[in-house]
Amino acid sequence: MKIATFNVNSIKARLNNLVHWLEEAKPDIVCLQELKCVDEAFPHEAIEALGYNVAVHGQKTYNGVAILSKFPLEDITKGLPGDDSDEQARYVEAVVSTKDAVLRVASIYLPNGNPVDTEKYPYKLGWMDRLTAHTKELLQAEEMLVLAGDYNVIRTADDCYDLKAWADDALFKIETREKFYELVNLGLTDSFRACHTEPNRYSFWDYQRGSWQKDNGILIDHLLLSPQAADRLTACDIDKAPRGREKPSDHTPVWIELDV
């Protein structure tokens, strides 16, 4: 089973690019972020025509996440538990059932947090605390769990082209990375690092400054696995093709293969 995460930076602007990639990569499950549309505006017809069931948690203009699945989706949770006043659509979770397996999947759009001297940074850190608390609950079920998305976290210096450019950024600040390690240290497996040791593999390149052409990227899209899912992990990689095409997102998909 192939599971991917892709921050599309507007599902409306990215529909052709996304459909092209779905047809060629044929993922079974896809976690999307930054839809930038309300539920009613999601292009259900185009996606369902490719054989996907859809769970959407949208929002006007900003954020918005979805899960696409070739298998049925059940028990859909919209929004990250832990703060009823949080209106940002950054989390959707669902149970995927195949004929001989059940796994829980979440699509995550973790807050960016910049500028760090505004309320945006504590919101990010608080959101990460809520994600850790919720994950702790989910892990008690001892089931296959995949937490996939745009974490807006550069885990180590290996994951960025120029540390100087990011040292004090909300994506790399030590407080951010500590929260990320706290989450992973619940017992999750970081898929990409479980399969690769080489540095300078990226999932995001800024639209500006010729970042794509110069390969000035960062790796911030991650798939974290419960032990039960990690036991089935056979591959993880980054698919750079969509980033090089017409009207690309600034992110490109990262995918895993699970022996399920």
Added chain:
DNA sequence: ATGCCGGGCGAAGCCCGA
């Protein structure tokens, strides 16, 4: 090099992303 793209909103510039 904290705004050089690109998207949304809405009809022009401004907010936002990472």
